[in-house]
Amino acid sequence: MTASFLGQDYLEIRNLTVDFDGFKAVDGVDITLHQGRLHFLIGPNGAGKTTLVDALTGLVSGTGEATFRHHDLLSMRSHEIVRLGIGRTFQTASVFEQLSVLENLDIAAGLHRSALRSLRARRTVPEPVEQALDTIGLTALAHRPAGILAHGQKQWLEIGMLLVQDAQLMFLDETVAGMSGDERDETGELLKRIVADRTIVVIEHDMEFLRRYADFVTVMHTGTVLAEGSVADVQADQRVQEVYLGTATEAATHG
Amino acid sequence: MTSTATETSGPPDAAEPETSDEQPSKSLTPSLARRMSSYGSLVGIAILAFVLLVWAPSTLTSFRLGNLGRYCAMALASMGIGLAWGRGGMLVLGQGVFFGIGGYAMAMHMKLEAAGPGGVPDFMTLYGDGTMPGWWEPFRSGPFTVFAIIAMPAVVSFVLGYAILKRRVKGAYFAILTQAMAVAFSTLLVATITQTGGFNGLNSFSTFFGHNLFDPQVQKNVYRLAAGLVIVFLVILWQLYRSRYGELLLATRDGEERIRFLGYDPANVKLVAFMVAAVMASIGGALFVPIAGIISPLDVDASASIFLLAGVALGGRASLFGPVLGAIAVGYGRSTLSENFPTQWSYFLGALFILVVLLLPGGVASLWPMLRARWSSSSEPSRSSSTGDDAVESGDADRVAPAATS
Numbered sequence: 001m002t003a004s005f006l007g008q009d010y011l012e013i014r015n016l017t018v019d020f021d022g023f024k025a026v027d028g029v030d031i032t033l034h035q036g037r038l039h040f041l042i043g044p045n046g047a048g049k050t051t052l053v054d055a056l057t058g059l060v061s062g063t064g065e066a067t068f069r070h071h072d073l074l075s076m077r078s079h080e081i082v083r084l085g086i087g088r089t090f091q092t093a094s095v096f097e098q099l100s101v102l103e104n105l106d107i108a109a110g111l112h113r114s115a116l117r118s119l120r121a122r123r124t125v126p127e128p129v130e131q132a133l134d135t136i137g138l139t140a141l142a143h144r145p146a147g148i149l150a151h152g153q154k155q156w157l158e159i160g161m162l163l164v165q166d167a168q169l170m171f172l173d174e175t176v177a178g179m180s181g182d183e184r185d186e187t188g189e190l191l192k193r194i195v196a197d198r199t200i201v202v203i204e205h206d207m208e209f210l211r212r213y214a215d216f217v218t219v220m221h222t223g224t225v226l227a228e229g230s231v232a233d234v235q236a237d238q239r240v241q242e243v244y245l246g247t248a249t250e251a252a253t254h255g
Numbered sequence: 256m257t258s259t260a261t262e263t264s265g266p267p268d269a270a271e272p273e274t275s276d277e278q279p280s281k282s283l284t285p286s287l288a289r290r291m292s293s294y295g296s297l298v299g300i301a302i303l304a305f306v307l308l309v310w311a312p313s314t315l316t317s318f319r320l321g322n323l324g325r326y327c328a329m330a331l332a333s334m335g336i337g338l339a340w341g342r343g344g345m346l347v348l349g350q351g352v353f354f355g356i357g358g359y360a361m362a363m364h365m366k367l368e369a370a371g372p373g374g375v376p377d378f379m380t381l382y383g384d385g386t387m388p389g390w391w392e393p394f395r396s397g398p399f400t401v402f403a404i405i406a407m408p409a410v411v412s413f414v415l416g417y418a419i420l421k422r423r424v425k426g427a428y429f430a431i432l433t434q435a436m437a438v439a440f441s442t443l444l445v446a447t448i449t450q451t452g453g454f455n456g457l458n459s460f461s462t463f464f465g466h467n468l469f470d471p472q473v474q475k476n477v478y479r480l481a482a483g484l485v486i487v488f489l490v491i492l493w494q495l496y497r498s499r500y501g502e503l504l505l506a507t508r509d510g511e512e513r514i515r516f517l518g519y520d521p522a523n524v525k526l527v528a529f530m531v532a533a534v535m536a537s538i539g540g541a542l543f544v545p546i547a548g549i550i551s552p553l554d555v556d557a558s559a560s561i562f563l564l565a566g567v568a569l570g571g572r573a574s575l576f577g578p579v580l581g582a583i584a585v586g587y588g589r590s591t592l593s594e595n596f597p598t599q600w601s602y603f604l605g606a607l608f609i610l611v612v613l614l615l616p617g618g619v620a621s622l623w624p625m626l627r628a629r630w631s632s633s634s635e636p637s638r639s640s641s642t643g644d645d646a647v648e649s650g651d652a653d654r655v656a657p658a659a660t661s
Contacts, residue, residue, distance in 0.1 A: 094513045103502050110503065111519060115500075
């Protein structure tokens with residue numbers, strides 16, 4: 001499924017606008033997301049980051065164009081978008097707490113399973129599930145209910161679920177928020193491992209995490225794209241400093 | 256509970272969260288203990304089969320056996336509610352409709368049997384002009400009636416479920432819609448007296464597929480059919496609950512939006528459970544008729560639907576046995592109490608219902624896993640099985656209780 005695109009996967013967003021009764025939460029955004037890089041999406045609260053992802057995953061309707069593999073995402077429904085190979089996480093971890101880690105992953109792996117086969121009980125662990133367990137480091141906890149996992153482990157399980165559902169484009173909404181320093185590092189390394197043949201978009205507030213792991217940064221402000229580029233480019237941008245790093249800039253100039 | 260188990264048991268072979276990285280990976284196939292607990296349900300089904308199919312017919316009087324048969328018929332509907340509500344999170348308050356579809360289909364056939372070839376049911380000459388509506392005609396055929404008892408609820412529940420679930424109607428709105436359906440259905444039956452017997456319903460049958468219903472042996476066999484189908488559907492539900500679909504249905508109940516972002520349409524997942532529940536209610540209704548000897552709007556209206564639900568809530572909506580045992584207990588309580596306290600019996604039942612919902616939200620069935628968890632953590636300090644298995648089992652017990660009421 002991935003091989004046919006040979007690293008050419010990209011999502012092209014043109015003039016995307018989300019209009020909530022006259023309030024434009026996202027206003028004419030152009031972004032191109034390329035495979036193989038960790039693309040960070042940052043901006044102050046209310047900049048429209050999550051709304052942008054909501055529009056791209058069918059949660060809210062938007063106008064404009066968002067083309068992925070010749071499909072216009074804006075005209076598709078959520079589960080169809082997922083079947084196209086696009087997955088997302090939410091700000092609050094939303095694993096199925098009463099199911100085991102393994103069952104969580106197995107359900108994520110099941111979208112291409114036929115109805116008849118799903119009437120049978122699971123006897124063996126599917127290959128992708130076993131791999132994902134290994135990648136996210138939760139093999140030893142496979143049979144434990146997901147509800148007992150630590151916060152960071154739940155977020156990794158979410159990433160694992162995206163892996164087994166074969167998401168080529170992942171939107172991670174504030175995944176490292178609330179994680180300890182070690183968990184952040186492990187998450188960053190995990191993302192670096194899996195990004196090679198995928199496109200990963202990370203919505204994040206943590207500047208330290210951004211500096212260490214971002215390959216490309218898009219800064220949003222009041223629903224528009226303010227600046228784009230490498231971490232260094234964005235940090236040097238005057239406007240970004242004004243709207244987003246305002247206090248930090250002041251501190252820098254005073255100090 | 257997990258921490259106490261760790262302290263009191265031997266060295267764990269599956270790791271605690273903090274040491275996960277150092278531990279060797281555990282086999283991913285389900286543990287023996289877990290498989291045993293899954294097949295343990297089959298033993299329970301076998302015991303119930305023995306009680307219903309061997310013990311009861313040889314012990315009970317034909318009056319009591321008939322009552323038990325009625326409870327079995329209602330248990331079929333209740334088991335469907337357990338699937339749709341307990342596992343699927345859909346509070347179905349109108350299962351009386353599907354119970355009624357099956358019941359009336361069967362009653363129409365038996366009415367036509369009683370009227371003889373080419374005959375017209377008695378009430379039509381009594382209340383109408385003695386002509387039979389054309390849509391009665393196919394029910395002269397036994398095979399067609401059996402087909403209709405399964406196909407009609409499937410089609411109706413598909414159309415209704417599709418319309419309701421695809422619009423993402425859930426929670427209280429779903430419950431109100433299904434309840435309104437039951438009210439409308441019974442009102443329609445009362446209003447069409449010349450075609451459906453109206454408020455009196457359909458009664459005074461004589462034969463069941465050619466067998467004389469006054470013959471005690473035939474009565475016993477009809478009972479055996481109802482009880483046997485309870486067992487058959489218990490096995491079907493057992494397989495459904497342990498299948499991947501069962502896991503998916505639970506996940507849909509607990510996180511419908513999340514399921515959407517795993518690429519499933521939750522409406523389809525729930526629609527299957529809703530349709531199976533409808534067909535089960537219809538089969539229950541169809542068996543209720545030859546045993547009770549009557550079906551009337553009172554058996555299918557909103558309060559009848561809630562009675563079905565009450566048994567499920569009492570027994571434990573998400574467990575395999577809860578709905579069956581709850582339905583039989585409520586049916587039994589209803590008869591016994593109404594014999595002894597003709598006017599106050601419904602207060603007793605109401606009070607019991609409130610008590611259970613307040614003290615045991617998971618129903619009486621949730622007592623067993625609770626007791627077992629307490630027993631295994633306190634009385635077996637030197638247990639050799641791993642803590643990992645322990646957690647899995649208690650996880651199974653926990654999941655029986657839905658995260659939140661809908």
